[in-house]
Amino acid sequence: MSRIIGDVILDLQNISLRFGGVKALTDISFDIREHEVRAIIGPNGAGKSSMLNVINGVYHPQEGKIFYRGEERRKMEPHMAASTGIARTFQNIAxxxxxxxxxxxxxxxxxxxxxxxxxxxxxxxxxxxxxxxxxxxxxxxxxxxxxxxxxxxxxxxxxxxxxxxxxxxxxxxxEPQILLLDEPMAGMNVEEKQDMCRFILDVNDQFGTTIVLIEHDMGVVMDISDRVVVLDYGKKIGDGVPDEVRASPEVIKAYLGAGH
Amino acid sequence: MIYRENGQFKTTYAADQQIFTIAQDKWFVLGLIAFAFIGVPMLADEYMFRAILIPFLILSLAALGVNLLVGYCGQITLGAGAFMAIGAYAAYNFMIRIDGMPLIAALLLGGVATAGMGILFGIPSLRVRGLYLAVATLAAQFFCDWAFLRLGWFTNYSPSGSVSISNLSVFGWSIDSPIEKYLFCLIFIVAFAFFAKNLTRASIGRQWMAIRDMDVAAEVIGIRPMWAKLSAFAVSSFFVGVAGALWGFVHLGSWEPAAFSIDRSFQLLFMVIIGGLGSIMGSFFGAAFIVILPVVLNQILPALGALVGVEISTAGIAHAEFIIFGSLIVFFLIVEPHGLARLWAIAKEKLRLWPFPH
Known part of the structure; x- marks a missing residue:
C-alpha cells in the first residue's frame, strides 16, 4: 500500500465515562495515527460506541484528556467536533x-x-x-x-x-479528517460486506482519511485494520497490530471465556 | 398521456435544481398563477372575494408559515393564532405611530416583529419536543390574548378594545374594492410561496428537515440545533405574522383580539396536517379544504335536498355542514395520513404511467 501512516492525530488519555453509577469506560488510553485504519473491538456492552461518542463530542467523559492534532480539546459539542473534521456513521442507520x-x-x-x-x-x-x-x-x-x-x-x-x-x-x-464507522457491516450479506470493505479501503487510500472502525466481523477487522484496540467491560484489554491482538491471552479470555 | 417527462433531459445541475423539474408541472403552475391574476377577477363576484378567496389566500400564507415549522422542522406549535395577532398589532402600531409609513413596509415590519417573538417563544424547543413543546407554545397564545386585551398601548388606548385601519394604499394605488384586495393578497402569497420553496430546497431547508428526521445525526454532521430550530421559528413566525397583518388590514379592516383566538391556532395546524406536512402545495390544499369546503357544503346541501324533494332548514344545513365536514376530515386522514399533498403526488405518479398500468 502506498499510504504512509503519519503522526498521532487523536490522542485519548485516561478516559473515564460514567452514567450515574454505571461505569461505561474506565481509564482508557489509546491513540489514533493519521491515515491509519484503527479498529475498536470487544464483546457487546464493552463500551465501543460510547468511545466513539466521546470522540465526536456526544458524551463528555468525567476524567481524561483528549488531544486533537496536539492540542487539548476542551468541552465539545457534536457540531463542533464536526467542524473540526470528525464525521461518523451510525450503528442503527440514522x-x-x-x-x-x-x-x-x-x-x-x-x-x-x-x-x-x-x-x-x-x-x-x-x-x-x-x-x-x-x-x-x-x-x-x-x-x-x-x-x-x-x-x-x-x-x-x-x-x-x-x-x-x-x-x-x-x-x-x-470531507472529514477522521471518519468514525460504527458497525458499518452489521447485518450485511457477504457481497455487501465486500463492497463496504472496498469503499472503506478506497476512502482511506484515495482521500487519506483516518478511519476508526467498530466491527464485530473478526475476519474483516483483522483483514483491513492497521491496529486494533480491544475493550471489555469498559476497560482496555488489548492494543496492537491484528496478529498481536489475536494472540493475546486476555483477548482470547474475553471472547471465549476462561479455561481455553 | 400528456403528463410525460420523456425527452426532457437535463444537462446541468442548475436545470436539475429547478423548482419544477418536469415541464408540465411548471406550465401547470404558471397557468394557475396567470389564471388567478387574470381569470379569477373576471369571473368571481364580490361575495366570492370577501367570503372565500381573500380568506383562503391569507390563511394559505399562514398555513405555509406553520408548515415550515411543523412540517419541515418538526416543531409542533399551537401558537400560530398568537403570531398572527402579533403581526397584525405590530403592523398596526408601526402604521399609526410612524408618520408616512408605507403599507408594505408596515406589513413586513409586522412580520419582523413576529419573527422576534417567534424566536423568544421558540426557545423552549431547545429543551422540550413533541407534545410538550406544543403545550409550551400554547403559552404564546395565552400571553398574546391577555396582552392585546389588557395592555392599552397595543391598541392605542382604544376604548372599545378594537382597532381599525382604513385607506390602504400602495404607491398611490388605493386598495378599496374586493378585487384590489384580492390582487394585493395574491401578490404577497405568490412571492412568499416562492420564498418558501427556495428555502426548503436550499441548505437551510435541509437543516430543518435533518433536525426533523433525526436530530442526533443532524448535530453530528455539523448542524447547530439551536440555529436550525430558532431560524425555523423565526421564518415561520415571519410568514404567519405577515399573514396576520394582512388578515387584520385587508380582510377585517377592524379587529379585536378574539379574531386571533386559539381556534385560529388549531385551524392552522389542522390545515397543515390535512394538506400535507412538509409540502408547500399541501399548505394550499389544507387551506382550501378548511376555508372553501364549508362554504361549498352550505351551497350544495339545499340544492341536494331539493333534488330528492326534502326541504332542509337553515339550522339543519348548518348542522349537516359540521357533520359532513368532520367526517371528511376523518375520511381523508384514514385514506392518506400524509395529507392531500400526498394524494396529489400519487395521482401524478399514476398519471405518468397512464394508460398503461406498468
Missing part, C-alpha cells in the same frame, strides 16, 4: 428518512455552505452558485459509492445495505 439520497448527502455539505438565509430565500446568484458547486462534489461521492441510480429516491424506501452506503456518503460529504 439517515434523514423523509429526504432523498441526494438531499441526505447534500446535508453533509452543510458546514461548507455559507450563503445567508435571505439569499437562499430569493435563490439569488451566490446561493444558486453555491448549491451547484456542492452538488458537483456530492455527485462525485455518489459516483464513488455507485449509487447513481437511487439519487432521487427517499432513503426510507431503500434496502438496508444501500442505506448503510448512503450513511457513509453523508459522512464523506463532510
Amino acid at each position: 439517515l434523514f428518512k423523509g429526504m432523498s439520497v441526494l438531499d441526505n448527502i447534500m446535508t453533509g455539505r452543510n458546514l461548507k455552505m455559507k450563503t445567508n438565509i435571505l439569499l437562499q430565500a430569493l435563490w439569488l446568484g451566490p446561493a444558486q452558485k453555491e448549491e451547484i458547486e456542492h452538488r458537483r462534489k456530492v455527485e462525485e461521492i455518489i459516483d464513488f459509492l455507485e449509487i447513481q441510480h437511487i439519487r432521487k429516491t427517499p432513503v426510507g424506501r431503500l434496502p438496508y445495505g444501500l442505506q448503510k452506503r448512503v450513511d457513509l456518503g453523508r459522512a464523506l460529504a463532510m
